[in-house]
Amino acid sequence: MKMERILPFAKSLIKKAVQPGDVVVDATLGNGHDALFLAELVGESGKVYGFDVQAEAIETSKERLSQHGVLQRVTLFHEGHEELSNRVPTTCHGKITGAIFNLGYLPGSDKTIVTRSDTTIAAIKQLLSIMAPEGIIVLVIYHGHEEGAVERDSLLQHCQQLDQKIAHVLQYQFINQQNNPPFIVAIEKR
C-alpha cells in the first residue's frame, strides 16, 4: 500500500513539526513506544514530558527508555494529561512543538482504564495555549470499544468547532475498513 497507514502517518506529522532540541509531550505513555520515538526525535538536547494514570505504564516506559539510553531526556508523570499545564515547567510554555495522544486502553492490561473525552479535551485546550505556533497535536482515536466511541464523538465535535484562526484541524481515516480501525485527528496551532 502506497498510502501511509495510521501510525506511520502520526509519526510523519510529528516529524514535520519537531526538531532536535525541542520540547514535546507524550500524553498517554502506555508501553512507551511513542515516548521512545519522541525522545529519539528531540535528541540529547531535547525534552519529552510523558503522562499516564497507570503505574504499570510508567514502569514499562521507564524500562524501555532506559534500555535505549534516552531516559534522561524524558520526565515521566504518574498523573493524567489534564495536569499538563501544571506539570510542564513554565519555562517550557510556548516552546512545545509536538504532542501525541494514543487514546484508548493499554494493550494487554486493564481494559476498563481508558482515556475519556473530558480529560482529553482539557489537555488539548491546555496544549493549545502553551504550545509554540505551528506545534502539532496528534490524536490517534481508537473507537472500537464502548467508551472509545463516546470519546470519538466528543472529540470530533470539539475539534470541528475549533476556530480556524487558532488552529488547522485534519482528519485522516480509511473509510472502507472493517472493525472500526483507529484514525487520526491532528491539530496545528496557528
Ligand code: SAM
Ligand atoms: N502511547 C502508548 C504506547 O506507545 O505504547 C499507548 C497508549 S495506550 C493506547 C493509552 C494509555 O492512556 C493507557 O496506558 C492509559 O493508562 C492512559 N491513560 C488513560 N487516561 C489517561 C489520562 N487521563 N492521562 C494520561 N494517560 C491516560
